[in-house]
Amino acid sequence: MRSAPGSIVFEDVSLDYRIFHDRTVTLMDTLLNLFGRRTRTERLRALDGASFEVSPGESVALVGPNGAGKSTTLKLLAGIFEPSEGRVSVDGRVASLLDLGVGFHPELTGAENLYLNGALLGLDRASMRDLIPGIAEFAELERFLDTPVKYYSSGMFMRLGFSMATACDPDILLVDEVLAVGDASFQKKCYDRIYGFKGTGRTIVFVSHDAEAVLRLCERAVWLDRGRVLKDGPAAEVLSAYLSDASSRHVPAGVSPREWGTREVEFVRVMLLDGSDAPASTFRPGAPITVRADLRTRFPSGVDGLVFGFSICRPDGEQIVGVNNLELNQPLISFRDTARVDLKISLDALEPGSYLLGLALTDPVAGKDYHWQDWFYPILLLGERMEPPVRLREAFWTVRSSSS
Amino acid sequence: MTGNWGLMLSGLAAKELKVRYKRSLLGFTWFLLKPLFQTAVFAVVFTRIIRFGGSLRHYALFLFTGLLVWNFFSSSISAATTSLLDNVRLIRSIRFPRAALPASSVAANAVHLMLSLLVVEALLLAYGHYPPVSVVLLIPALALLLAMTTGLSLMVSVWNVYYRDVSLLLEVLLLAWFYASPVIYPLGQGMLPPSIEAALRFNPVSGFLEAVQSLLYFGRTPPTWSWISMVCWSAVLLAGGLAVFRRSEPAVVKEL
Numbered sequence: 001m002r003s004a005p006g007s008i009v010f011e012d013v014s015l016d017y018r019i020f021h022d023r024t025v026t027l028m029d030t031l032l033n034l035f036g037r038r039t040r041t042e043r044l045r046a047l048d049g050a051s052f053e054v055s056p057g058e059s060v061a062l063v064g065p066n067g068a069g070k071s072t073t074l075k076l077l078a079g080i081f082e083p084s085e086g087r088v089s090v091d092g093r094v095a096s097l098l099d100l101g102v103g104f105h106p107e108l109t110g111a112e113n114l115y116l117n118g119a120l121l122g123l124d125r126a127s128m129r130d131l132i133p134g135i136a137e138f139a140e141l142e143r144f145l146d147t148p149v150k151y152y153s154s155g156m157f158m159r160l161g162f163s164m165a166t167a168c169d170p171d172i173l174l175v176d177e178v179l180a181v182g183d184a185s186f187q188k189k190c191y192d193r194i195y196g197f198k199g200t201g202r203t204i205v206f207v208s209h210d211a212e213a214v215l216r217l218c219e220r221a222v223w224l225d226r227g228r229v230l231k232d233g234p235a236a237e238v239l240s241a242y243l244s245d246a247s248s249r250h251v252p253a254g255v256s257p258r259e260w261g262t263r264e265v266e267f268v269r270v271m272l273l274d275g276s277d278a279p280a281s282t283f284r285p286g287a288p289i290t291v292r293a294d295l296r297t298r299f300p301s302g303v304d305g306l307v308f309g310f311s312i313c314r315p316d317g318e319q320i321v322g323v324n325n326l327e328l329n330q331p332l333i334s335f336r337d338t339a340r341v342d343l344k345i346s347l348d349a350l351e352p353g354s355y356l357l358g359l360a361l362t363d364p365v366a367g368k369d370y371h372w373q374d375w376f377y378p379i380l381l382l383g384e385r386m387e388p389p390v391r392l393r394e395a396f397w398t399v400r401s402s403s404s
Numbered sequence: 405m406t407g408n409w410g411l412m413l414s415g416l417a418a419k420e421l422k423v424r425y426k427r428s429l430l431g432f433t434w435f436l437l438k439p440l441f442q443t444a445v446f447a448v449v450f451t452r453i454i455r456f457g458g459s460l461r462h463y464a465l466f467l468f469t470g471l472l473v474w475n476f477f478s479s480s481i482s483a484a485t486t487s488l489l490d491n492v493r494l495i496r497s498i499r500f501p502r503a504a505l506p507a508s509s510v511a512a513n514a515v516h517l518m519l520s521l522l523v524v525e526a527l528l529l530a531y532g533h534y535p536p537v538s539v540v541l542l543i544p545a546l547a548l549l550l551a552m553t554t555g556l557s558l559m560v561s562v563w564n565v566y567y568r569d570v571s572l573l574l575e576v577l578l579l580a581w582f583y584a585s586p587v588i589y590p591l592g593q594g595m596l597p598p599s600i601e602a603a604l605r606f607n608p609v610s611g612f613l614e615a616v617q618s619l620l621y622f623g624r625t626p627p628t629w630s631w632i633s634m635v636c637w638s639a640v641l642l643a644g645g646l647a648v649f650r651r652s653e654p655a656v657v658k659e660l
Contacts, residue, residue: 015658017658018658018659075496078497078498078499079499080495080496080497080498080499080657081654081657081658082654094499096497096498096499098496098497098498099493099496099497102493102494102497102498103494103497103498105419105423107422107423107426107427108419108422108423112419112422115415116415116416116418116419118415119408119411119412119414119415119416120412120415120416120494120498120500120504121498121500122408122411122500124408124411148426
């Protein structure tokens with residue numbers, strides 16, 4: 001098979017880890033094993049026959065819940081792991097932004113660390129000498145190159161790591177959520193450099209939980225779940241499929257969905273719809289979110305005065321919005337047996353990204369919690385790229401004093 | 405990208421040396437101070453207290469010569485044992501031949517060995533221990549020593565990833581190994597019962613100690629058995645080390 005620099009072939013790849021239930025495995029365990037006692041080790045299949053290809057110049061995002069095999073895939077592409085089965089072929093020079101600045105030794109100065117890192121990457125002192133001014137300039141650390149890196153702030157450390165990793169003109173860039181570091185202006189600079197790579201036809205493989213960043217950087221996304229490729233296609237399509245998938249509710253690290261209550265009144269089915277009544281989990285700016293809920297009650301006489309609330313939380317569980325029809329002076333809900341209720345939510349997404357929608361059915365008068373679904377429905381709120389970025393509101397000219 | 409071995413080894417070894425002597429007042433001179441102190445202690449113990457080394461002329465110089473070789477061997481192995489564990493994040497974030505990590509521990513200690521051999525040679529000359537013409541044989545002997553130590557370092561670095569006991573066990577083992585090696589006593593001087601002496605020749609480091617002591621301290625060509633021992637042990641341990649490392653590398657990276 002012919003391949004050009006920047007192409008990636010991932011063919012039927014599986015990778016097993018050994019996991020220990022008791023993390024400390026000692027010689028004693030092995031000796032005991034010889035006499036028939038088994039240590040409880042287990043194989044964990046991180047990737048299970050995953051296949052995809054990337055052509056030179058493509059930007060591909062890997063999405064999926066934690067433990068889906070995204071980072072393992074990046075490590076295979078970086079050549080750090082070897083597949084247990086299958087074939088990984090990567091053509092061209094690879095720069096991996098998997099963990100920034102890790103090769104740096106705290107006692108050595110910035111420059112010494114750069115030379116050492118270069119040596120590990122196969123760059124001799126002469127080529128490093130040529131690269132260092134550019135690296136230092138990008139990291140804004142020219143004045144600190146002779147300072148041991150243990151005196152660096154974590155931001156400085158990361159900046160140096162990022163500049164080093166991207167300095168060597170790669171064909172393929174592997175990025176693993178490292179950009180969540182550093183101050184906002186440096187983050188922007190990092191993204192700009194990555195977009196720059198994209199502009200010059202470099203291949204990018206990007207792992208991020210930040211759906212917004214994925215959509216901005218990648219045209220294509222590969223959805224991994226439990227080590228398999230579930231869907232591969234246009235980024236927006238794959239992302240919204242992923243986010244609306246029930247099994248991927250554990251969106252980012254943090255909270256997991258939970259359900260509780262007496263269930264005397266309960267949600268039977270809930271659908272999220274966009275402005276044109278199509279099922280969705282990705283919402284464009286200004287588009288309302290419609291929650292279509294089918295409710296059922298076990299009270300023979302039906303419910304009277306049901307309170308239907310919702311919450312919107314950050315992926316870490318922090319609640320941002322939490323209201324109900326009672327608080328907003330909207331009619332309470334009464335029905336017998338079943339009902340379909342549409343809850344229409346209009347939001348201003350000041351900070352686009354992924355959020356978790358929660359729903360609740362309560363009766364505050366009776367003091368009853370019927371059915372709560374906390375952090376239950378992942379939604380992705382897209383932001384608007386403001387164009388122009390500054391809009392003139394008003395301007396006034398006033399002459400305060402004048403001499404004639 | 406396989407990397408450039410020379411570049412990587414010198415880079416990593418230089419780092420190890422720089423880091424070791426950063427913030428130390430005496431800095432690099434420690435490479436000499438350590439064996440000097442050891443020599444002083446052993447010399448006092450074995451000439452004043454146990455009265456054992458008295459029969460050797462300039463017993464302290466004999467000790468010093470052997471200690472340099474032994475220190476190189478034991479420090480390299482100890483440093484290599486934890487070299488993979490100490491660099492977990494590095495190993496798991498960039499791709500490079502990981503064998504460079506244990507190998508660089510050996511390289512860093514080799515720098516110490518070469519420098520201190522120059523010093524010991526100057527002392528030996530000053531006390532009238534002139535080397536024979538065959539002193540050039542020191543070069544192949546040291547090359548073999550490097551090979552054997554590297555092989556063993558590769559092995560222990562891998563094993564220690566699987567079993568942390570290895571580094572602890574090695575500490576004890578090296579102590580016993582030290583006394584089972586002709587550092588504080590010479591072989592072939594009739595100081596030990598013949599049966600014990602014959603057994604000690606199978607010790608992997610005996611041949612090397614014998615060769616270096618013969619060339620530098622005794623001023624004679626090393627005996628044949630020492631060459632056989634050096635060649636065999638370095639071949640076996642280097643080949644074994646490379647095989648172990650190559651076979652376990654993919655698994656070790658995941659295990660770390």
